[in-house]
Amino acid sequence: MNDQLPTTSPFDGEPAEHRGQRALVTGASSGIGAATARRLAHEGYEVVLVARRRERLVALAEEIGEWSKAPVSIEQCDITDPEQVTSLRTAVGGGLHLLVNNAGGAVGQEPLAEADFEAWETMFASNVFGTARVTQALLPALEAAHGTIVFVTSTAAEAPYEGGAGYCGAKSAERAMVGSLRLEIVDRPVRVCEVSPGMVHTEEFSLTRFHGDQAKADAVYAGVAEPLVADDIADCITWMATRPTHVNIDRLVVRPRAQAANHKVHREG
Numbered sequence: 210m211n212d213q214l215p216t217t218s219p220f221d222g223e224p225a226e227h228r229g230q231r232a233l234v235t236g237a238s239s240g241i242g243a244a245t246a247r248r249l250a251h252e253g254y255e256v257v258l259v260a261r262r263r264e265r266l267v268a269l270a271e272e273i274g275e276w277s278k279a280p281v282s283i284e285q286c287d288i289t290d291p292e293q294v295t296s297l298r299t300a301v302g303g304g305l306h307l308l309v310n311n312a313g314g315a316v317g318q319e320p321l322a323e324a325d326f327e328a329w330e331t332m333f334a335s336n337v338f339g340t341a342r343v344t345q346a347l348l349p350a351l352e353a354a355h356g357t358i359v360f361v362t363s364t365a366a367e368a369p370y371e372g373g374a375g376y377c378g379a380k381s382a383e384r385a386m387v388g389s390l391r392l393e394i395v396d397r398p399v400r401v402c403e404v405s406p407g408m409v410h411t412e413e414f415s416l417t418r419f420h421g422d423q424a425k426a427d428a429v430y431a432g433v434a435e436p437l438v439a440d441d442i443a444d445c446i447t448w449m450a451t452r453p454t455h456v457n458i459d460r461l462v463v464r465p466r467a468q469a470a471n472h473k474v475h476r477e478g
């Protein structure tokens with residue numbers, strides 16, 4: 210056992226007893242996904258952590274397992290690989306109460322005139338096709354449990370910005386999927402929700418976007434007194450999921466106070 214791991218929940222109050230519900234979080238290895246897994250575990254969900262990086266999932270499962278009263282498990286899966294998604298469906302089996310479609314992200318911020326279409330393919334593979342495949346694969350299990358799906362989109366889907374054609378396009382496509390799905394399954398007992406985060410300072414989002422260039426990644430948040438942190442979005446997701454089951458929160462758009470719009474960010478100094 211790693212004695213660096215916390216032995217108490219990072220949240221106020223005792224973790225809830227196991228509520229007999231199971232939640233699956235994609236992209237759980239860092240950022241919003243990891244924060245959401247912690248929050249849901251604190252609320253008493255049995256959490257299934259899904260991501261490509263097994264060692265990160267193991268460390269997070271150990272951390273949560275130190276204090277959570279509900280079981281936590283891991284499923285290594287690259288959601289862009291159809292065979293791995295099929296295996297995930299088999300591993301999950303029946304009865305899933307909550308799916309958090311968080312895996313995805315941005316790669317590059319070039320103008321269209323200089324766009325790297327391999328980066329676009331990477332973005333569409335995870336944010337759009339991978340998310341669609343996971344949703345399709347797990348829909349029967351969600352329906353069996355009268356479950357909820359929360360898609361983590363982005364304010365990139367609210368309005369395009371310069372250099373965002375690929376990412377804004379992918380997140381807009383994901384948003385369209387959310388809207389279509391909600392219409393298609395209105396007669397079934399599954400809620401379809403969306404959280405649309407603005408500027409969230411996480412370990413990896415901007416670093417990935419700028420191909421590991423830490424200075425460029427840091428510049429995104431420069432002078433912003435309080436960008437959102439991953440747990441702010443995890444808090445929103447947990448709130449949406451824990452409303453009474455007849456209440457469907459269609460979409461929450463969440464930005465830091467200093468970001469009034471994609472283009473309007475107050476920076477100090």
Ligand code: 8X3
Nearest residue numbers: 363364365406407408
């Ligand atoms: C994150 C928000 O502004 O980088 O999805 O597109 S933004």
